[in-house]
Amino acid sequence: MNDVIINHLRDKVSDIPADWAISLKPVSSLNEQAPFFALHPAGNTSAFNNHDNRVIQTETVRFAVFTVAKVCDLDGIRKDLKKALRGFQPDTGTGMIEHVEGNELDIQGSYIWYKDLFQYEKTSE
DSSP states (O other), X not given: OOHHHHHHHHHHTTTSOXXXXXXXXXXXXXHHHOSEEEEEEEEEEEEEOOSSSSOOEEXXXXXXXXXXXXXXXXXXXXXXXXXXXXXXXXXXXXXXXXXXXXXXXXXXXXXXXXEEEEEEEEEEO
């Protein structure tokens, strides 16, 4: 995964900082830093094309976006996140980004850590 996705997110949801995740809890000071998006690679799966003699591999690239926010703000922030990423094509030769699932990771007081999983496909020869 490259910086194209994170730069796109920063551009589309400019009022919320976004960066690469350095841990599952990327915010050390909730009052000062939330809301915040943290991106993290979430694994790839591969499949081969059986329709011709060439080896063309389709790879599904998954990444997670950890959202740290006040519980009362989470729904609106996730709506903006999904609107920014769904349908975005990170590069030529890739599919569009799809939202796969989301789930709560942790709650601390009035703050929540939430993980949304996204994916896109890319083809390599």
